[in-house]
Amino acid sequence: MKKLIQGIIEFRKKRAPEEKKLFARLAKEQRPDALFIACADSRVAPNVFASTNPGDLFVIRNVGNIVPPIEACDTGMIAALEFAALTLKVADIIVCGHSGCGAIDAVKYGTACCPHMEKWVEYAAHEGGDLTQANVLKQLEHLKSYPFLKEIRLHGWWFNIEEAAVYAYDDKTKRFVLIDDLHN
Numbered sequence: 001m002k003k004l005i006q007g008i009i010e011f012r013k014k015r016a017p018e019e020k021k022l023f024a025r026l027a028k029e030q031r032p033d034a035l036f037i038a039c040a041d042s043r044v045a046p047n048v049f050a051s052t053n054p055g056d057l058f059v060i061r062n063v064g065n066i067v068p069p070i071e072a073c074d075t076g077m078i079a080a081l082e083f084a085a086l087t088l089k090v091a092d093i094i095v096c097g098h099s100g101c102g103a104i105d106a107v108k109y110g111t112a113c114c115p116h117m118e119k120w121v122e123y124a125a126h127e128g129g130d131l132t133q134a135n136v137l138k139q140l141e142h143l144k145s146y147p148f149l150k151e152i153r154l155h156g157w158w159f160n161i162e163e164a165a166v167y168a169y170d171d172k173t174k175r176f177v178l179i180d181d182l183h184n
């Protein structure tokens with residue numbers, strides 16, 4: 001906790017004055033470009049690896065970057081997706097998985113101590129080569145079950161923690177490629 005509090009004090013002293021204009025603008029409204037769905041894992045920090053600022057991304061995070069299909073009636077998820085699509089009108093949705101995901105370990109090895117986790121990961125991928133990558137594709141499929149997301153572009157990303165590198169799913173080659181290569 002000490003580190004966290006120290007960070008807040010430091011932010012208020014140094015960065016907040018520097019970003020005064022940005023926060024004054026953000027106080028009036030938010031206009032994020034994209035909805036970013038990521039794992040709750042502490043090592044996955046989208047604002048760091050995508051160099052984004054406050055206001056750039058609307059973010060949903062949970063264990064395993066899972067989007068239950070609409071039939072699952074997960075009110076929290078449906079509300080967040082509705083808000084992103086219908087109020088904020090985001091143009092893109094990114095599902096971002098990562099290497100060494102604990103949710104996928106739970107799929108592979110089970111997790112007797114966390115019964116709710118076991119139920120939650122029923123929505124994760126249960127087959128495929130690299131399950132953490134297959135899980136990204138599975139969640140993209142689930143997003144397609146939401147009629148109000150039809151017009152929004154969907155993207156599958158995967159963060160390799162050791163390399164600190166982001167890979168994007170390439171529809172043409174059907175594999176994840178370094179995002180630099182896909183967009184150069």
Ligand SMILES: [Zn+2]
Pocket residue numbers: 039040041063064065098100101102103
């Ligand atoms: Zn994870």
